[in-house]
Amino acid sequence: xxxxxxxxxxxxxxxxxxxxxxxxxxxxxxxxxxxxxxxxxxxxxxxxxxxxxxxxxxxxxxxxxxxxxxxxxxxxxxxxxxxxxxxxxxxxxxxxxxxxxxxxxxxxxxxxxxxxxxxxxxxxxxxxxxxxxxxxxxxxxxxxxxxxxxxxxxxxxxxxxxxxxxxxxxxxxxxxxxxxxxxxxxxxxxxxxxxxxxxxxxxxxxxxxxxxxxxxxxxxxxxxxxxxxxxxxxxxxxxxxxxxxxxxxxxxxxxxxxxxxxxxxxxxxxxxxxxxxxxxxxxxxxxxxxxxxxxxxxxxxxxxxxxxxxxxxxxxxxxxxxxxxxxxxxxxxxxxxxxxxxxxxxxxxxxxxxxxxxxxxxxxxxxxxxxxxxxxxxxxxxxxxxxxxxxxxxxxxxxxxxxxxxxxxxxxxxxxxxxxxxxxxxxxxxxxxxxxxxxxxxxxxxxxxxxxx
Amino acid sequence: xxxxxxxxxxxxxxxxxxxxxxxxxxxxxxxxxxxxxxxxxxxxxxxxxxxxxxxxxxxxxxxxxxxxxxxxxxxxxxxxxxxxxxxxxxxxxxxxxxxxxxxxxxxxxxxxxxxxxxxxxxxxxxxxxxxxxxxxxxxxxxxxxxxxxxxxxxxxxxxxxxxxxxxxxxxxxxxxxxxxxxxxxxxxxxxxxxxxxxxxxxxxxxxxxxxxxxxxxxxxxxxxxxxxxxxxxxxxxxxxxxxxxxxxxx
Numbered sequence: 251x252x253x254x255x256x257x258x259x260x261x262x263x264x265x266x267x268x269x270x271x272x273x274x275x276x277x278x279x280x281x282x283x284x285x286x287x288x289x290x291x292x293x294x295x296x297x298x299x300x301x302x303x304x305x306x307x308x309x310x311x312x313x314x315x316x317x318x319x320x321x322x323x324x325x326x327x328x329x330x331x332x333x334x335x336x337x338x339x340x341x342x343x344x345x346x347x348x349x350x351x352x353x354x355x356x357x358x359x360x361x362x363x364x365x366x367x368x369x370x371x372x373x374x375x376x377x378x379x380x381x382x383x384x385x386x387x388x389x390x391x392x393x394x395x396x397x398x399x400x401x402x403x404x405x406x407x408x409x410x411x412x413x414x415x416x417x418x419x420x421x422x423x424x425x426x427x428x429x430x431x432x433x434x435x436x437x438x439x440x441x442x443x444x445x446x447x448x449x450x451x452x453x454x455x456x457x458x459x460x461x462x463x464x465x466x467x468x469x470x471x472x473x474x475x476x477x478x479x480x481x482x483x484x485x486x487x488x489x490x491x492x493x494x495x496x497x498x499x500x501x502x503x504x505x506x507x508x509x510x511x512x513x514x515x516x517x518x519x520x521x522x523x524x525x526x527x528x529x530x531x532x533x534x535x536x537x538x539x540x541x542x543x544x545x546x547x548x549x550x551x552x553x554x555x556x557x558x559x560x561x562x563x564x565x566x567x568x569x570x571x572x573x574x575x576x577x578x579x580x581x582x583x584x585x586x587x588x589x590x591x592x593x594x595x596x597x598x599x600x601x602x603x604x605x606x607x608x609x610x611x612x613x614x615x616x617x618x619x620x621x622x623x624x625x626x627x628x629x630x631x632x633x634x635x636x637x638x639x640x641x642x643x644x645x646x647x648x649x650x651x652x653x654x655x656x657x658x659x660x661x662x663x664x665x666x667x668x669x670x671x672x673x674x675x676x677x678x679x680x681x682x683x684x685x686x687x688x689x690x691x692x693x694x695x696x697x698x699x700x701x702x703x
Numbered sequence: 704x705x706x707x708x709x710x711x712x713x714x715x716x717x718x719x720x721x722x723x724x725x726x727x728x729x730x731x732x733x734x735x736x737x738x739x740x741x742x743x744x745x746x747x748x749x750x751x752x753x754x755x756x757x758x759x760x761x762x763x764x765x766x767x768x769x770x771x772x773x774x775x776x777x778x779x780x781x782x783x784x785x786x787x788x789x790x791x792x793x794x795x796x797x798x799x800x801x802x803x804x805x806x807x808x809x810x811x812x813x814x815x816x817x818x819x820x821x822x823x824x825x826x827x828x829x830x831x832x833x834x835x836x837x838x839x840x841x842x843x844x845x846x847x848x849x850x851x852x853x854x855x856x857x858x859x860x861x862x863x864x865x866x867x868x869x870x871x872x873x874x875x876x877x878x879x880x881x882x883x884x885x886x887x888x889x890x891x892x893x894x895x896x897x898x899x900x901x902x903x904x905x906x907x908x909x910x911x912x913x914x915x916x917x918x919x920x921x922x923x924x925x926x927x928x929x930x931x932x933x934x935x936x937x938x939x940x941x942x943x944x945x946x947x948x949x950x951x952x953x
Binding site: 553555556558559560562563566567571572573574575576577583586587589592598599602604606607608609610611612613614643644645646671672673675676677678679680700701702703 | 769770771772774775776778789791796797798799800801802803804805806807810811812814815816817818819824827828831832834835836837838890891892893894896901902903904906907908927928930
């Protein structure tokens with residue numbers, strides 16, 4: 251039925267264009283996922299994945315258990331899969347697609363070793379991975395099942411239908427070689443160790459962790475990668491899992507540095523009755539070029555040194571404790587400085603105009619003070635802050651700082667401020683401001699905002 | 704003549720002893736790295752001819768609650784440290800204002816702020832910072848500094864070559880005994896009156912050298928540091944000979 255005819259029947263029909271490239275990518279991804287069953291995996295055609303499970307089945311019990319588990323785990327992901335295990339790729343292909351016993355639904359079939367020839371005999375010739383035209387020709391010739399081809403001589407087959415049929419038949423029966431190349435294996439970003447006797451002492455856990463770190467760092471080094479995040483999982487014998495994670499600001503595979511990060515975390519691990527299994531995974535890794543080692547003990551790598559320091563501090567104090575101030579173009583004192591993570595790039599400071607005097611200490615929130623000013627527009631003569639009176643000796647100002655009206659959310663933010671530098675009789679220099687414009691009916695409100703040197 | 708020779712021999716012996724003591728105190732290896740104030744009166748009061756680097760220094764504030772002068776004095780020193788590596792400043796609350804520091808010559812780009820409320824953690828951060836050679840200096844704002852903590856910091860500073868400063872915002876709790884090589888107290892003084900103008904003139908400080916290893920306490924009145932981080936003996940004050948070079952009581 252054509253699309254137009256289908257639309258005529260059902261006008262609300264949802265049409266989705268086939269995206270073969272995305273399908274192929276998804277299949278490759280699924281093939282990678284299948285590497286838990288066998289290290290030798292490759293996508294096969296547009297709709298299949300081929301696994302060489304030679305020597306893998308015993309890890310799951312037997313071949314039937316392996317196939318059942320694969321199908322079952324795919325089903326849990328919402329994928330309907332048909333699995334077949336046979337002596338040759340050709341036979342497995344045939345049984346996974348043409349075992350006529352059922353249609354739809356997940357199936358797992360195991361053809362015992364050596365039984366492929368007999369089992370294949372009952373399948374239709376299409377199961378030999380033939381082109382549709384060739385398969386149709388064979389059917390027209392009366393050769394409907396694979397078993398019927400066994401008796402026909404290879405020369406006759408090749409003369410009538412081309413070399414393809416004979417080759418496919420031999421491949422399915424294991425008489426001809428069928429070399430296939432697997433996907434490149436996923437790089438291992440983890441390292442694991444099991445203990446015959448559970449460990450529980452802090453020293454043993456530390457030693458095991460440090461050993462895993464060295465192992466993992468070597469693996470990362472081989473790939474030219476560095477870890478940004480590491481997760482340590484300690485499997486306790488009572489079934490609980492203790493975890494510790496560290497992060498770094500720059501990719502790193504420096505065991506000494508990474509070890510110091512973990513050293514902080516290990517005391518929080520509760521080993522319970524003992525730990526039988528320990529696994530370290532680089533959950534995030536990034537490219538890190540091989541480093542040139544310093545000559546004769548010199549280590550002039552300042553930025554790496556700084557990154558290592560920042561990691562140690564962040565690891566213990568949390569990411570919010572560290573910041574680099576960035577001066578930006580804003581007249582509002584609270585907005586003049588932005589705090590960015592210490593190693594963030596591209597956050598350059600604006601240069602500060604030295605004519606605009608600013609205090610060295612700025613109170614996070616301006617504190618209200620009682621001030622006495624002779625004339626509304628004058629600086630105060632006396633002010634009281636935290637129960638102490640300060641008599642003003644001299645002052646500078648005002649510097650009017652208007653609100654950024656495009657940001658203002660409430661009344662207090664839209665008010666302009668008149669800032670004064672004042673000095674008291676003891677020599678303390680303060681930054682005060684009067685909020686809002688002069689209004690005869692309301693008493694002016696004064697605030698203390700900072701201290702000068 | 705014989706007396707003269709004896710005198711010379713004693714002087715040579717004294718110099719030798721001083722070198723020996725400096726080496727024993729861990730200051731021998733840093734003999735070359737000194738940050739002078741470029742004011743002869745101050746530099747001559749310090750046995751090293753300036754502020755020795757790779758050592759622990761304590762700066763305390765004279766006024767309670769407002770330590771602008773002490774912080775600015777410290778910022779001026781930090782600004783002049785070369786090479787211009789980052790400065791780790793560890794403080795209990797984030798009230799340090801970067802534009803104000805820039806006025807003392809300390810660029811915001813060189814600052815790495817660490818905000819930690821607990822004093823014990825601040826000391827830990829300082830020690831970690833002193834282990835890293837990527838820094839020019841570390842600054843910690845603490846109220847009390849025990850002798851053990853100060854000794855740890857001094858040793859870490861010697862080993863790494865990074866200079867450590869402890870800023871004690873309220874001078875009241877500052878302990879007399881510590882392993883710091885120098886101990887300063889900075890107080891704001893009423894500003895010099897601007898000639899013929901109202902308003903605040905040149906800011907002045909009273910800088911006291913309370914303790915100094917191998918040196919005598921002293922005090923000076925100076926102009927607050929300029930945009931390059933330099934303090935200066937005020938012109939008006941420098942004219943009055945020997946009046947302002949005070950000896951501190953203890």
